[in-house]
Every structure is written in structure tokens, then in C-alpha cells.
Amino acid sequence: MMNSMTILIADDDPVIRKLFEKRLKKEGYEVTVAADGMEAARLLDATSFDVVITDLVMPGDIGGIELLKIAKDKSVDIEVIVITAHSSVDTAVDAMKKGAVDYLEKPINFDELFLRLEKIAEVKALMKNAGDLREAMNVTESSAAQTIQDLEIVNSQQQALLDKLEAILSDSHQDEYSRLEQALQLLESR
Amino acid sequence: MLKITPEEVKLVTKYIYEISGIYLDESKKYLLETRLNGVAEEQGCSTFQDLLKKAKTDVSKSIERKIIDAISTNETLFFRDTGPFQLLQHKIFPELIDARTPKSPQLKTNLKVWSAASSTGQELYSVAIVLQELLGDMSKYSIKLLGTDISDAAVSQASSGKFNKFEIERGLARDKLTKYFSMSGQTWKINDQIRALVNFRKFNLMTPFTGLGKFDVVLCRNVAIYFTLEDRKKLFNKIADVLEPDGYLIIGSTESLTGICPRFIPKRHLRSIFYQLK
Numbered sequence: 001m002m003n004s005m006t007i008l009i010a011d012d013d014p015v016i017r018k019l020f021e022k023r024l025k026k027e028g029y030e031v032t033v034a035a036d037g038m039e040a041a042r043l044l045d046a047t048s049f050d051v052v053i054t055d056l057v058m059p060g061d062i063g064g065i066e067l068l069k070i071a072k073d074k075s076v077d078i079e080v081i082v083i084t085a086h087s088s089v090d091t092a093v094d095a096m097k098k099g100a101v102d103y104l105e106k107p108i109n110f111d112e113l114f115l116r117l118e119k120i121a122e123v124k125a126l127m128k129n130a131g132d133l134r135e136a137m138n139v140t141e142s143s144a145a146q147t148i149q150d151l152e153i154v155n156s157q158q159q160a161l162l163d164k165l166e167a168i169l170s171d172s173h174q175d176e177y178s179r180l181e182q183a184l185q186l187l188e189s190r
Numbered sequence: 191m192l193k194i195t196p197e198e199v200k201l202v203t204k205y206i207y208e209i210s211g212i213y214l215d216e217s218k219k220y221l222l223e224t225r226l227n228g229v230a231e232e233q234g235c236s237t238f239q240d241l242l243k244k245a246k247t248d249v250s251k252s253i254e255r256k257i258i259d260a261i262s263t264n265e266t267l268f269f270r271d272t273g274p275f276q277l278l279q280h281k282i283f284p285e286l287i288d289a290r291t292p293k294s295p296q297l298k299t300n301l302k303v304w305s306a307a308s309s310t311g312q313e314l315y316s317v318a319i320v321l322q323e324l325l326g327d328m329s330k331y332s333i334k335l336l337g338t339d340i341s342d343a344a345v346s347q348a349s350s351g352k353f354n355k356f357e358i359e360r361g362l363a364r365d366k367l368t369k370y371f372s373m374s375g376q377t378w379k380i381n382d383q384i385r386a387l388v389n390f391r392k393f394n395l396m397t398p399f400t401g402l403g404k405f406d407v408v409l410c411r412n413v414a415i416y417f418t419l420e421d422r423k424k425l426f427n428k429i430a431d432v433l434e435p436d437g438y439l440i441i442g443s444t445e446s447l448t449g450i451c452p453r454f455i456p457k458r459h460l461r462s463i464f465y466q467l468k
Contacts, residue, residue, distance in 0.1 A: 072373075076355055097375045127356070141271070145443035149463050152456045155448050 005050040005121055006030045010040035010067055011083065012058045016108070020053065023110050029117070037062025041070050044078075051120060053081045053104075053113075056091055065095060072099045077127075079120050083108070161190070192230050194223045198238040202226070205242055210258050210340050211396035212416045225260045229253070259343040263416075266309040267361035269316045273462035274409070274440045279320045281459050282438050286406050287325075289436060298332040304405045306429070307413035308337030308390060310357065311348025315380055317409070318387045319370055328387075336402075338393035348390040351380035396421065399428045406434050412442040419450070426451035430467060439465040 007029050009020045017033045024031045032049070034040035037058045044052070044067075052071050056064035064082050071078045079101040084092040092103035102116050168182045194202070202222055203214045214222065226238065233253060235241040245253040269275050283301075291299045301321075305314040314337040325331060339345050358367065358378045371378040395413065408429050414422045430453040433439060439454060441447065447454050447465060454465040 099373060099376070130356075138271075141444055145271075145273075146461070148444055148446050149456075149458065149461075152446050152448060152463060153458055156456050159452075 004028075004030070005117065005124070006032070006048070007117075008032050008034065008040060008043055008049040008052045010034045010037060010052065010054040010058065010064070012036050012055065016055075019108070027114060027117075036060050037064070037067045040067050044071055044074055048075070049078060050124065051079045051081065051117065053083065055083045056088070056095065057085075065091075065098065068095060068098055068100055077124075079124075081113075081116065161186070191223065192227050192236075192238065194219060194226075194238050198242075201242055202238055205245070206257065206261055209254055210262070210394065211421055212261060212340075213418045213421070214261075214416075222261075226257065229256045229260050232256075255342050259341045262339075262341045262344065264309045264341065264344050266312045268312045268358065268366075269361045270313065271443050273443060273460075274411070275316055275320055277440065277459055277462045277464055278317060278407070279324055282407060282464065283321065283324055286438075290406070298330055300332045300334075301407075302334045302403065302405045303336070303407040304402070304409070304432075305335070305337040306395060306408060306410040308339045308348055309341075309344050310353075311337055311344075311351070311388070311390060312353075312357070312361075313337075313409060313411070314348070314388050314390070315351070315384060318384045319366060321387070322370075322384060333387055335388040336405075337388060337390040338395075339390070340392065340394050342392055345390050345392050351385045353378050353380075395425055399432050402432050404432055404434050405437060407438045407440070408433055409440045411440065412445070414445060415442070422450050426454070430454065433467060435467060437466070441465070 007024055009017060009024075009031060011017050011020070011033075012035060014035070017035070021031050021033055032043060032047075034043055037054075038060050040052070040054065041062050043049075049071075052067065054064045054067050058064065058067075062070070068080045068082065071080050076099075080095075080099065082092055082095045082100045082103045084095075084103055084105060086105050089103075089105070092100075092105075095103060101120065104113060104116075164186060165183055168186065169179055171179060174182075196216070196219075199216055199219050199222060203216070203218070207213055222238075226241065230238060230241045233241060233244055235244060241253070245257060248254065286301060287299060290301065303314075303317055305317065308314050314335055318335055321333060321335075322328070337345075337348055339348070353371075355376055355378070358371070367378070370381050370384055372381065373379075395417075410425070410429060414425055417425060426447060429439060430451060443462070447456070453467055455468050456463050456465055
């Protein structure tokens with residue numbers, strides 16, 4: 001299967017950035033890189049990404065946790081993986097509580113990353129499939145609903161007419177001729 | 191995977207009908223097989239007949255509950271099919287509030303809504319959100335929103351007010367999501383203010399409706415489709431009994447009451463239909 005996901009990398013270390021870009025592109029992913037949280041936020045604002053991989057600690061006002069929030073606010077469909085130093089797993093767990101899908105420890109094990117990305121792609125494909133099915137169901141359902149509503153209303157009007165006819169025809173205070181005349185009038189006035 | 195024999199299909203569908211009123215015909219073989227396999231395995235049963243025997247003799251009824259949880263369909267969304275919610279917001283609730291507001295300003299306006307097959311709660315929480323948006327300050331109102339379902343698992347999830355992202359994302363606009371839910375990890379939890387408006391409990395629609403009181407609005411969407419024609423007639427007749435004389439009934443958008451309950455008349459508003467007593 002082609003790796004067609006779009007990935008945004010945010011890391012202030014140019015060596016790591018370059019490494020991510022090279023390895024992920026080789027796997028077939030579409031990769032964009034940002035040198036810090038601010039640049040990543042600008043890119044997120046302008047384009048849509050399937051996955052954001054971000055370092056937790058970056059210079060400037062926007063760190064990994066802030067970027068996670070920006071991404072999730074833009075769309076809950078954007079999956080965020082945070083990168084953390086070996087010693088700060090607690091921060092990574094905190095990021096996952098805030099909505100990150102996973103975390104990676106430095107140094108990056110790329111085989112592990114590829115596996116996780118595959119899992120993310122699988123879930124996204126399933127979600128899309130469920131969404132497509134739901135969409136198809138909605139179209140069918142709303143078209144059926146309109147037909148049923150029309151029939152339901154017409155039927156209840158017919159029922160009301162029948163009730164009236166019955167009342168007229170069984171009205172013993174009038175002779176048969178005027179009952180029939182009234183019944184005919186009612187039918188003609190439909 | 192355990193295979194179900196034609197004889198077992200007959201026995202199992204009969205049993206499911208008895209415990210839940212859900213009527214499955216013999217074409218549902220595959221559904222029975224896939225949905226009950228887990229329960230059979232968990233109970234260490236090597237055939238579906240074994241499972242039935244075990245379920246029937248289990249005094250704690252825990253296997254019966256597990257079978258109901260497995261067999262009942264809990265596909266539901268927040269604001270599933272926008273029609274009924276627009277109907278509630280623009281017509282039904284404004285009309286009810288007009289009709290129910292007492293002359294004395296000291297008295298509260300009472301409103302009672304019943305979601306008769308509430309599943310995991312999305313429908314009733316959506317109703318609560320509509321009411322909150324419409325009324326703003328709730329202190330002048332006494333609002334009782336009841337959700338019932340045959341599945342214990344569904345009732346307990348509904349009560350928790352917690353939803354995973356798959357259950358929440360579709361149907362719920364971003365502004366409502368952030369306004370009425372808070373996120374913890376991959377789970378979204380409904381705000382306490384909305385949670386306080388609703389109540390969920392287990393209820394089998396096949397049983398008598400005693401002790402429920404009367405409702406201003408009953409939502410009974412996409413559940414009667416699993417019942418036989420006879421049971422549908424009984425169900426809507428019982429609903430007519432618990433509806434206020436000027437109350438409103440909303441059924442699923444592809445359902446019909448023609449030939450089922452002559453006590454109701456359909457009325458159309460915009461692109462939706464609701465029912466009132468004759």
C-alpha cells in the first residue's frame with residue numbers, strides 16, 4: 001500500500017529534522033518540516049496534515065504541548081505524535097492525556113515510528129470507510145424518509161376523508177338522497 | 191469461530207425474542223453467529239445450544255444481559271438526522287414552553303422528555319443541549335429528561351457521559367463539542383451541567399409502562415423496527431397512554447405509524463414529521 005499520509009515535522013534540531021524528512025520520504029510519506037512551534041503553527045493554519053510529529057521542547061512561545069492543542073483545535077482528525085527525551089516520559093504521558101496519539105523517545109527508532117504510522121493510517125482508513133458508509137446510508141435514509149413522510153401525510157388525509165364520509169353516509173337524520181349528495185360534494189371538493 | 195446450526199437459529203431467535211422483544215428472522219444467522227460468538231467463548235460453551243442452556247439456568251441473569259448487550263444495535267450519533275432536533279428547537283419546545291409556563295412567576299415550567307431507546311445516550315444529550323441553548327438560564331424550569339434502554343452496557347455508558355472520539359466526532363459541531371464536553375486523553379466527557387439534566391435506566395419496552403408518569407415529548411426512534419407488527423402496535427398504544435394530551439411523539443425518519451396506531455395523527459413541520467394524539 002502507498003503511504004499517502006501528509007506529515008508535519010516540528011523540531012528545532014536541523015539534524016533530526018533532516019533525518020526525519022529523509023527517512024519518511026523514502027517510505028513514501030509527504031513530509032513538511034518546521035524549525036519551531038511558531039512555523040509549525042503557521043503551516044497548520046495554511047494546510048491540512050494527517051499527522052504532526054513534534055518535539056516537546058522547542059524555543060519560542062509554542063512548544064510541543066501548545067502545538068498539540070493548536071492541531072487538535074484545528075481538527076480532531078489530526079493525529080499528533082510527540083518526541084521526548086528518554087528522561088521525560090512523564091511529560092509524554094501528559095501529552096497523551098491531552099490528546100496525543102503516541103510518543104517517541106530519543107533517539108528515534110524509525111522502524112517503531114513506521115509501525116505506528118501504519119497503525120494510524122489503518123485507523124484513518126477505517127474511519128473514512130465508516131464515514132463513507134454513513135454518508136451513503138444518510139442519502140438513502142433521507143430519500144426514503146421523504147417518500148415515507150409524503151405517504152404518511154396522504155394516508156392520514158385519506159383516512160380523515162373516509163371518516164367524514166362514514167359520518168355523512170351513516171347520518172340517520174337525513175334521507176338517503178341528501179346523504180349521497182353531501183358525500184359526492186365532499187369527494188368533489190378534494 | 192463457532193458455527194450456528196439451523197435448529198439453533200430457531201432456538202436462539204426465540205430466546206432473544208422472549209428476553210428483549212427483538213425479533214430476528216432466520217436470515218439473521220450471520221448476525222447471531224458474529225455477535226454471540228464472544229459470549230459463547232467467554233462462557234466456555236462449545237455450541238450455541240450450550241450457551242442457551244447456561245443462560246436460561248443462570249439465576250443472576252448475567253448471561254442474559256450479555257446476550258442483550260451483544261445483540262442490541264447501538265449505532266447512534268449526536269444529533270443523528272438533524273430534522274428531529276430542529277423540530278424540537280424551533281417548534282416543539284417553544285410551543286410546549288408557551289403552553290406549560292404557569293401564570294405565577296414563582297412557579298417553574300415543567301417539561302418531561304423520554305428517549306425510549308436511548309442507546310448510549312447521544313440522542314438524549316443532544317436534546318439536553320438543544321434545551322440548554324434554547325433556554326439559557328434553566329433556573330425557571332424543572333426539566334426531566336429520561337433515557338431508557340434494554341442494554342445494561344448502553345445504559346451504563348450513557349450514564350457515564352463519556353464518549354470516545356469515534357462516537358463523538360461525527361454529527362457534533364466543533365463549537366458544541368468544546369462548549370459542552372471536556373477532553374481527557376482520547377475521551378470526551380459531557381459537562382456536569384448537561385449531565386445533571388438527564389437520567390438513564392434500564393427498561394424493556396415490552397413490559398407495562400406503569401410508574402413512568404406522563405411525558406410532554408417521547409422520542410422512539412429506530413427501535414420498533416426490530417419488533418413484530420403486533421408488538422409495534424402494543425408499543426405505540428402504550429406510548430399513547432403515557433403522552434400528555436397535547437404532547438409530541440417523534441419516531442425514526444423512515445418509520446411510519448400507518449396501520450400501527452390510529453390514535454396518532456401525523457403533522458408535518460419543515461421537512462420533518464411528528465405525531466400528536468387525535
